[in-house]
Amino acid sequence: MALVQVDSVTVTSPVASIYLTGINDDSVYMCVVSNASNNSGDYQLRMRVAVDSVQKSTGNYDYAYKQLDATTTFFNSAVTNANMFGGSTTGTSANEVQNYIFYFYNWYSSSEYSFWTNEETTYNSTPKLVGATGGGVYTVGESHNSVRFWTGNSVSNEYDTTQGTFTLYRVV
Secondary structure, eight states, rough: OOOEEEEEEEEESBBBBBBEEEEOSSSEEEEEEEEEEEESSSSEEEEEETTEEEEOSSSSSSEEEEOOOOOOOOOEEEEEEESSEEEEESSTTOHHHHEEEEEEESSSSSSHHHHHHHHEEEEEEETTTEEEEEEEEEEEEEOEEEEEEEEESSSSEEEEEEEEEEEEEEEO
C-alpha cells in the first residue's frame, strides 16, 4: 500500500471552512487532520461530503463511534439522520487540538453510498484526552469529489477554524 497526496491545506489564520478536492476515481482515499483547533469556544470539527465547493447538508448522515475518555471510562454513540459528521469538542486554549484519520470509500461512485471510517484523538483544557473510533455513511447514491471541514456547535452556527493541517491522499 502506498499513498499519493491529492490535496493539502494548512490553516494558520482563521478560515470559515476547508475544502479538500481531487477525488476523481473509485479508489479508497485517506484524509489526515493534524492539530485542528478554533478560537471561538467549545466546538466540534465537522465534516460533509461535497461536489467541488458545494457541500451536501441534507439529513442523510448516519454515524457511530466508541469514545475512550482518559478521565472516566468509555461510551458508545450513534447518530442518525444528521446533516453532518461531528467529532469531539475542544475549546480555545492553545493546547486544545483534534487529530483524525479518515478513510473514504465509494466517494466518487454515483451508484453507491459514500461512507467513511474514522479514528480520532482530542485533547482539551479540562485537561482530558479523548479517543474515538467509528464510521459513518451518507445515504444518497451520488458522486462526490471533495470533502468540507469546518468548526461548529449547532446546525446553524459555524465558526472559524484557526489552525490545522488537512491532507487528502489516494490509497494505491
